[in-house]
Amino acid sequence: xxxxxxxxxxxxxxxxxxxxxxxxxxxxxxxxxxxxxxxxxxxxxxxxxxxxxxxxxxxxxxxxxxxxxxxxxxxxxxxxxxxxxxxxxxxxxxxxxxxxxxxxxxxxxxxxxxxxxxxxxx
Numbered sequence: 720x721x722x723x724x725x726x727x728x729x730x731x732x733x734x735x736x737x738x739x740x741x742x743x744x745x746x747x748x749x750x751x752x753x754x755x756x757x758x759x760x761x762x763x764x765x766x767x768x769x770x771x772x773x774x775x776x777x778x779x780x781x782x783x784x785x786x787x788x789x790x791x792x793x794x795x796x797x798x799x800x801x802x803x804x805x806x807x808x809x810x811x812x813x814x815x816x817x818x819x820x821x822x823x824x825x826x827x828x829x830x831x832x833x834x835x836x837x838x839x840x841x
Contacts, residue, residue: 745831756837758837767804768804770825773825775826792810793809
């Protein structure tokens, strides 16, 4: 009985040690410019996101939308740098709140997506 309990404990500890590895296999936003939830002035000319994993360019995108839901991007998103950076040019942005919607595929084939807002104004 004691031997069996030790085996269960060892399996549990091994699973706990492996958990951070599972979490690190997905690409998530590390930081952004403009920053998540920030207010900026003047308006940015592009949105840049940095991710925790390298991205597959053909399957990674950013949409930026106005409060009314209209797209305000001025081109397609591109992957740059060491393939952890995703950027998209923006149209001239009047004051207001903008939603950034990102969808990426990391090089290890895991899909992730998310969204956040930033504001342009004084």
